[in-house]
Amino acid sequence: MFGSTFNNGLEAVVINAAALILTLAGFGIFVALFGHNPLDVYYILYLGAFATQISIENTLTQSAPLMLTALCTAIPARAGLLVIGGEGALVVGGVATVLVGIHLGHLPPWAGVLIMGLAGSIAGGLWIGAAGALRQYRGVNETIATLLMNYIAIAIMNHLVSGPIRDFDQVLKTSSWSIPESLMVGTVPGLDVHWGLGVGVVTCVILYVIMRQTTFGFGVDILGGNPRAAQMAGLPINRMVLVCCFIGGAGAGLAGTMEIIAVHGFASESLVVGFGYAGILIAFLARQNPAAIIIVAILVGGISASGGLLQRRFDLPDATAAVLQGMLFVMVLASNTAYGRFKIFQVKAN
């Protein structure tokens, strides 16, 4: 038992590392085409992502929302659903946080923050949970439904912030009222990284334990692996799917809450920056494992964080980081085909 888990883990590490190396090689060729020395570019990548305290803090800040939005795909995926609605659930969570938060100025900060976190995660959870219910009771494909709901969520937010909850004192950009200053959260002690990181890591760890150690998690894995077997075993399939969708959506909704209470203070277009879509790929890269999401999110966050330095040092466009991220995603997804093909990782059946 231990041996097979260990071998599976080793296989994943080796394959992902190989994909990462191939990606870096491809990216090196890409920048070489534009007249830059790949080795210099690698060094700057490292410098911008992991070399100094500031760059590490930068990386962790970038990775915080990604950990939570990745859960929106990862947890339903364990039950066999392909949810791509993290972007919408984040927006819905953010809007719910603002709607609740503006009334909570009189509360002590811990209570206000707790209520806002609950509001964001419940809103996000219900949002994706609705897609799960549509699938179980109506046969609506959850991938398409959540894709459409992303646009609907963004439209609802734009509608609210451009009228009903618009703060007309904000002249620079269209945004909602701000939550009270007293309810904004600061940084993690000892690091210049906002609390979204702590929330993201803790949530991922808790979900890792739940999915790995509990009867519920075991049941979900059966359902995801073989729905017929789950049905034969008499598992409450509908309920399990709904719970998984709710948990996933709650993760992305919580990402929205953290963006509001730790970064922006109000809802606006700045919530829609692609965290949800990046989260989908991080979930796939982590093979839907909540603990692995932490590591992958930090890696991807590091690429984003070093984008600015790459831009300044080499006069490369700011989209350079997106090119590298895209290459990494494509390469790692393609490398999925390599699983189970190398004999040394297979435990002998005897």
Add this chain to the structure above:
Amino acid sequence: MTDGGDLGWWGVLIAVMGGAIRVSTPYLFVSLGETLTEKGGRVNLGLEGILVMGAMSGYGTAVVTGEPWLGVIVAGCAGSALALLHGLICNLTRVNDIAVGISLFIFGTGLAFFLGKPFINPSAPRLPHLELGAWSTYPQVRSALEINALFIIGVVLAFALAWGLKNMKWGLILRTVGDSTEAATALGYSVNWVRTMGTVAGGFLSGVGGSFLSLYYPGTWNEGLSSGQGLMAVALVIFARWNPIYCFYVSLLFGGATALGPALQTVGITSNYYLYGAAPYFLTLGLLIYSSSTKHSLAGAPGEVSISR
């Protein structure tokens, strides 16, 4: 009030119809592209990246050569190249086509922004259009009846593809592969090859759709050019029930719905602007909920497409 005066509600109607024709063109091309892809049994969510890449490469070519039509061709080829990547990766076993699509979406837009940086300022020649409204004295009517060349090509293509899918050999092969891997294999067709070709053809059309954005309307290149038309292609195709002619109608509907908000603004109705803009998404979701069932897959859906099961 005869020349360019206030047309009131007629103005709204004319603006919506004109907008439908103008805005629907990229929808038409991406939905036809996605139809070809899905008829072969795969879903390509990367059309968004392909669209943006097409917009950039078409614009860049037109700026450098002064030939907008060459830009359209180059945009199609750039789209095919990205789609080929999607097709080849999805040929591997245990690779999820939706996830690959999203990674291509991020890679394609990133690459387009990277390579398109020098083209943000120069202006490219526009694609031509027909002035069908020259008889009218109202500028609103005249601008609504400016029919762009790509729209006409798209309409002809929609009918040609519908006919070809039904009656030509390639159409039959593509549909067989999309409906049943076993049947296609038994008939001796290479399933992966056909699917890859379907994806590549779809990528070409989507790239052309992108060139419309940069070479006709809005007719410029910048990083906020696309508003998700490529991602929406998947929903459009479901709405159109995988039928190219319906793709044409649905694109007009989506184009008209997108034009509704701005048109209402001109008569002073500014509230709910964003909700009108989201009308196509509400509509598609509603239709999906209405026509889905736990008992059977969607009518008209290719059997091998993951999103119809």
